[in-house]
Amino acid sequence: MYTPFSKRFDELIAPDLEVLRSVPEGWYVEYKREVPAPTSIAKSISAFANTFGGWLFYGVEEVAKENPVAGTLRGIPKDQIDAAIQRIRQSVAENSNPTPFFEARPIWGPLPSMRLEAEHAIICVRTPSSLNAPHVHKNGVIYRRVADSSEPKPESDRFVLDQLFRRADGLRTEYATWIDDDPEFSKAEGNTVYARLLLVADLWKDQEPWLGAPLQEVRGILGGRDRLLSSVPLDTVHSTSYGYVGRQLAGNNPELLGLTWKLKRTLESEVIVPLPLYTPGHLSVFKHKLRGYANIDRFASLLERHAMEAPRIVDLNHLFGVILGIVRTQRLLLRAARLPGKFYAKVKLLHVWRTIPFIDVVPVLEGFERSGLPMCLESSVLSPPGAQPESFFELNEHDDVGEEAVRMIVQSMMIFGHVALAYGVPSWMDHAGEGELPPYHEELVQAGERAMNVQRDRVQEAREKD
Structure with missing residues (x-):
């Protein structure tokens, strides 16, 4: 989008405002002496979003009506800044639908050359052109930017609506193609179950995120370990034409598709997670392979009750820990790109036809006992x-939560919940009246620890046979 500056939005300081002396109001710029009424704020910002994007400056006086460039910078007093920015955000949220994306921040004085005093700031609002248009004002009118005013256009204007709605056609096709573009599998991988996680930092492509970190820094993020928080270290990381690829090869066959992270520099990620699949010829074999789980006998009894002769069981017990590690890595990538911790996600399960989930958590198994065993009836599920x-779900930053670990857990539970829902498992277990049970996420962590022990015992048994 157009910018009068040579710096990033978050890097602007008072001397950068000097350039506005030669920038008149027009298609891309609007000056206001003060923060106006809420409906006027929403009118200006939605008009920029519906047109070509633009910049709104509060606290700026024009030189003259005939010469509408920035003159005196009156600014907003320091004690009014926080309330003013909050008012701008609320005004747009309450008076525009859908709410357009914009960024707002104060640029602090002093700037004597333009009479901006210390303890005063210009509020700068950057609004990119929106692909999620049209943004309709609360009064039922679509506003578009025309020269130096926001011209209202009736919502019934078919030409305007068609133009605005068509903006996102290419983006919608792009998402549909991405979601449909599953990995290429070898014959050996044809029966392996995978969870394909699609992560997006900028859903409507209006923030223009860019990961400019060098390869070494990206390797450190994708391959990092954390003693206290869950992590999924990817030991092989290399650059590609679109960004980076990280793979977890340690202890795995490098010729097969294991845990893989495809990362675009625009912060769009595809994370492929293989899920353990068991096809025991007899339930006794299944119980032997998964001995070490606390409730394996209870789950096996359910299989017997339903007369399962050749069940296909997907072990989901390690998945929550893996998702925690993915969320940790995603948040580090967002931080490296100087973005907040909010992102969007979608889950796609592959090769899950006629598979049954196993989660070693008592409330989950109690649900199976009441309602029956869930089974996927399609080969892939979105x-x-x-x-x-x-259709992507939003994972908020949760600014009200102080601890980083808690934010990670909340976001991870949302992702795990959508995997569970794809399998017919409730995304959250109600423990009301069951005071002795730990929270659901703690039970999932404990089940994950048991999954690691089961895996270790199985590997040790295989080595002893060799």
Whole structure:
């Protein structure tokens, strides 16, 4: 989008405002002496979003009506800044639908050459052109930017609506293609179950994120370990034409598709997670392979009750820990790109036809006993369903939560919940009246620890046979 500056938005300081002396109001720029009424704020920002994007400056006086460039910078007093920015955000959220993306921040004085005093700031609002248009004002009117004003256009204007709605056609096709573009599998991988996680930092491509970190820094993020928090270290990381690829090869066959992270520099990621699949010829074999789980006998009894002769069992017990590690890595990548911790996600399960999930958690098994064993009836499942950008679910930053670990857990539970829903498992277990049970996420962590022990015992047994 157009910018009068030679710096990033978050790098602007008072001397950078000097350039506005030669920038008149027009298609891309609007000056306001003060923060106006809420409906006027939403009108200006939605008009920029519906047109070509632009910059809104509060606290700026024009030189003259005939010469509408920036003159005196009156600024907003320091004690009013926080309330003013909050008012801008609320005004847009309450008066525009859908809410357009924009960024707002104060640029602090002093700047004597333009009479901006210390303890005063210009509020700078950057609004990119939106692919999620049209943004309709609360009064039912679509506003577009025309020269130096925001011209209202009736919502019934078919030409305007068609133009705005068509903006996102290419993006919707791009998402549908991405979601449908599953990895190429070898014959050996044809029966392996995979969870394909699609992660997006900028759903509507209006923030223009860019990961400019060098390869060594990306390797450190994708391959990092954490003693206290869960991690999924990828020991092989290399650059590609679109960004980076990280793979977890240690202890795995490098010729097979294991845990893989495909990362674009625009912060779009595809994480492929293989899920253990068991096809025991007899339940006794299944119980032997998964001995070490606390509730394996209870789960086996369910299989017997349903007369399962050749069940296909997907072990989901390690998945929550893996997702925790993925969320940790995603947040580090966002931080490296100087973005907040909010992102969007979608889950796609592959090769899951006629598979049954196993989660070694008592409330889950109690649900199976009440309602029966869930089984996937399709070879692939999307959660949430749909192939449009609106179908991705949002993982908020949760600014109200102080601890980073808790934020990670909340985001991880949302992702795990969509995997569970794809399998017919409730995304959250209600423990009301069951005071002796730990929270659901703690039970999933404990089940993951048991999964690691089961895996270790199975590897040790295989070595002893060799």
